[in-house]
Amino acid sequence: MSKIILIGANHKTAPVELREKLSFSSEEIVTALEFLKQDKDIKESLVFSTCNRTEILYIPETGEQVNKMIEFVSRHKNVAVSEFKDALYTYKDDDAVLHLFKVASSLDSMVVGEPQILGQIKQAYRIAVENNASGVLLNRLMHKSFSVAKKVRKETGIGDNAVSISYAAIELANKIFSDLSQKTVLLLGAGEMAELAVEHLISNKVKQIIVANRTFKNAVELARKFNGQAVKFEEREDALKDVDIIISSTGATEYVLTRDQVKRAMKKRHHQTLFFIDIAVPRDIDPQINSISNAYVYDIDDLKNIVESNIEQRGKETIKAERYIEEAVVKFRKWLESLAIVPTIKALNDKMSSIVEIECNKTLSSLKHLSKEDIEAIKRMTQAIASRTIHDPILFLRNTGDHRDDSLYLNVTRQLFNIDIPEEK
């Protein structure tokens, strides 16, 4: 039976400097795969690399070839083996499959449940297929990993909750307003925090961004960057009339918006909803504003609390996800075992014998005049036809030649005769 080996380093084992050194760009992956294909000891291979991990999944022809692979990485990325050897993990067979399924299902991600990883793995698989680096085993394994990941996403709540502060804020905004593209955002303060928050909002496409800052020059600069409008810091109360979301991140030591200011503004805007996101420490927005009807104030701690409880929720969902993954690993192993020669031949024999028996009985039951000896003779003959029919295919399977891929032919045989382990759905 072929071995499945996975070596790699991720955010848990390697610091970011090392991960940067080990990471492969798409072009580098193509060259790496090209190189691995030339290697007689490696049957199939696949490389995937994101900012949090670099992993190589491969099927060796003989042995495990782990050291060879490590040297390969060292040469290819120009990093000394001693520098990254400690950060590497090596998984074999079931463990490798388990690890792959976990990665694809986003259980191994830095932010568990984040949805990008599956797309990145699919991309890596596409490159491997396009370059003919993957074969029967990795193809099946990768497809399995996609379906497990989909199942985990669908059946568990692992991707349901916001686990970053800006995402939690946007999720809240989406539960307050029905259409963010019609909403205007007021930024109080033009610091780095403000910029980060707005970048997320822009990806959610708000209608307009207004920036107010004590140093007007900075407000103008940031406004220009986001195609927005700058106003004087003193004008902030007037600005409340026309905005819907306020993100505050000034360095002020006192509240920059008080309850009375907002109350006055609320009247002018006919009590249309206002959502305050206060990411400043110390706080910018008077928490009392939350008691005004149709005004909602969330400060950094509120958002952190949401994120924490969401992370806790994800932890519970992880247990469920792991169960699905373990089931999938067992199934994959069964398929892998069935790819050996002996079970394939047995399955083939069984299938033929049962066809012959069914057909034979059907015919013989209508031929009442035959003697017992005749029946025996006919039965023997039909069985003989069956075994002669599959004799050559079996001979071929037993000896597919030195340089041919056994698993490929075994897989084809199983599909041709429909004796493959049934796929779900």
Added chain:
Amino acid sequence: MNLQTADMVLQIATVFYIVSMAGYVLFLFNQKKIYQKTALCLISTAILFHCISIIVYTITTRQVPVHNLSQSLSVAALALGGMFLFFQYKFDLKILGVFASMLLSAIMLAVWIIPATPIEQNTVLKGFWFYSHILMVFTGEASLALACGAGILYLLQEKGIKTKHQGFFFKRLPSLDLLDNVGYTCLTTGFVLLTIGLVTGFVYAKTIWGRFWSGDPKEIFSVGSWIVYAALLHLRLYSGWRGRKSAIMTIIGFFIIIFTFLGVNMLLGGHHQAFTK
């Protein structure tokens, strides 16, 4: 076609309402679209059967079945179902089905539990104005019931956001804006229909009793609830009573409607009494 057929079809409709409610409850917990879609199909089928049942009854007896409490409730439920489908189609607010299917199932169960009082022949309850009155009042009240439902959902969602405890409903309910918008549309639709219903009622009273206003308790309460809704709409338009306050008012308004529909007849009497005997 006869009354037994009408009754049987109505029973089938009731079963469909209840099964659709089960579907919606599953959807509420599970959030799988298939449950909501199935439940919507079931409730639509129920409404279709319900409609057939009422039509069969009307054709057989040559009168609209609003002659005792059980019949009136059944017609009210049909109006609610119809308005629900209308608003569902307009807003695609899936979760509103949970409220509608529960209310519908409850009303239909009441229809079967309440003993049917014998129907007195009444030649007065006929004519264009009478039917317009019935149609407008029932659909109007159905819209207001849905406004109340949207109001309840709004309060649930608003409470979670205001108190910063994202509970069971946070994921399951849509945005406050949308809930407020749905509530407002149901409210204005209901208000317009109710207004027309009251006017046609007065015209009908004039043709039968010779006067627009007879000081009947139901008339008083109807006008009273109309004033409550008119005040709410006015406050909303001119004093910014939106969101939470508006939601609370729609819920209160609907309770006044329920009392006008049931309580007045049972406790205070008057010439509407026959509908809800």
